[in-house]
Amino acid sequence: MDAQTVLYIALAVAAVALVVVLSFVLLSIRRNVNQITQRLDESLRQFEMTAEDLRKTNTDVRGILSDVERGVSNVTHLTEGIRSLRGPVDVASKVLDHAVSPALVNVASVLVGFKAATSHILDRIVRKEARK
Helix, strand or coil, rough: CHHHHHHHHHHHHHHHHHHHHHHHHHHHHHHHHHHHHHHHHHHHHHHHHHHHHHHHHHHHHHHHHHHHHHHHHHHHHHHHHHHHHHHHHHHHHHHHHHHHHHHHHHHHHHHHHHHHHHHHEEEEEHHHHHCC
16 A cells, blocks of 8 residues: 555545534534524513513503593592582681671670679679678
8 A cells, every 4th residue: 555545545534534523513503503493482482472461461451541541530520529619618618707607706705794794693692691
């Protein structure tokens, strides 16, 4: 065997070794790509499930907001009703301040005066009896 044949054999063995190494590398890359694909598929499924949950939640939130809007409308209606009652209440308050309150003060004054007069008369009667 001459040197050229040995060189060709060495190159052939190196080429076969290179093909085997490249095959293992390519198989490893393929396995990694398959794992990435599976993980992406699972992530997409989870994203779709999350999107469906968000749609349901969005529907529930819209219902809650609708109820809140109705509640606000009711409060607004009640507030307008209270404002419409304010006029008669103010009139009644003024009547109470200007008519009923002074009348009550006058009645109280009469009662206090009557008590004082009764007390004074009774004291005089008791003193007369004590002198006798």
